[in-house]
Amino acid sequence: MTRTDPPFAGRTVQAVFFDIGGPIYDDENFATAVLAALDDLLAEQGRPPADRARFRAVYDGVRAAQSGSLRRALAAEFLGDERRRDDLHARTRRYWRHGPGTLHPDVLPCLRALHGRVRIGALANQEADVLDALRRDGVAPFIQVWAVSALVGHEKPDPALFEWAVKEAGTSPANAVHVGNRLDTDVRPARALGLGTVWVLRGEAPPEPTAEQLAEPDVALPDLRTLPRLLLGTRPGDGDRRA
Ligand SMILES: [Mg+2]
Structure with a gap:
């Protein structure tokens, strides 16, 4: 068994926040x-x-x-x-609507793997009706922290939205990770506050990111498939929950 893989080896991840456009729905x-x-x-x-x-x-x-x-x-x-x-x-x-069929297919498997192990949040600049789409698509039951700009009143990259999410999750920035697909509104503000950062390379992410851009987040991923293992590694007592 291995411990938490790099790049999050130094953190005990207690909360994971997801940007919505890009990581969850098709941009x-x-x-x-x-x-x-x-x-x-x-x-x-x-x-x-x-x-x-x-x-x-x-x-x-x-x-x-x-x-x-x-x-x-x-x-x-x-x-x-x-x-x-x-x-x-x-x-x-x-x-602006998130219509049926536009949820990325790796979202629900990822959320199922994280469920019960970390607090899961949405942290996004979205209209309030995004909740209807997330309910329709079975995502909403996994979300415990709703840091949605239209609901909270702050917009990314304002650090206030990230701080609100961390506080609502009952954790600290060092024990939280943000998953987003833009550097300016996701990776940079999250990193500046001390959260771990995952850059998902789809949607508004660049088609060909530069080496300098790729060096900004803790990790860049093409999709969410390997995210649970990266975030959680193998924790003691997890063996019976891996099936
Ligand atoms: Mg986005």
Whole structure:
């Protein structure tokens, strides 16, 4: 039997917080909503829908940079004024849904493996109706800490949302790990507070992360399949729960 594997060998993980867009739901849900909102605003200017290739180029540019607001970049590129970011933001809310079939298939197996061993939280910038999707998809029963921006009133990367989650979980940053798919709103603020960090390379993560980017989190993973073992290793008394 082995002890907790690196990179979390020095921690006793008591709480794990999951970003929702990317780690749990397909980030295309958000991209699709932003694109629909953008088309609306263009139509209001009497203009045709956004060129899809150009939209993807801006989206991929923000993914590669891992900083800055997608909606601000799109407002500048398509609406001619980055100050229209707020309009795009408001319109995106009309379309942003996590529809059936967009839950990543590795989520429930991961949560089942963690259940009862650590406190599990959602830590995400999301609208309140994300709860309906999480209930429909069987995720909600596993979540004990609801650090969702629309519910708590703080947004990532504000450290207040992370601090709220840690406190609500009844643990300390050193004994908590955050799992997210962006460096600017997930890995960096979590790390700055002393939480362990997992960077999930899907959705808004860059298609080809650089060595410098990969060095920022404690670990980067392509998906959630190996996460429970990484977080828990093999703890004394776990042998009978591994089947
Ligand atoms: Mg995300």
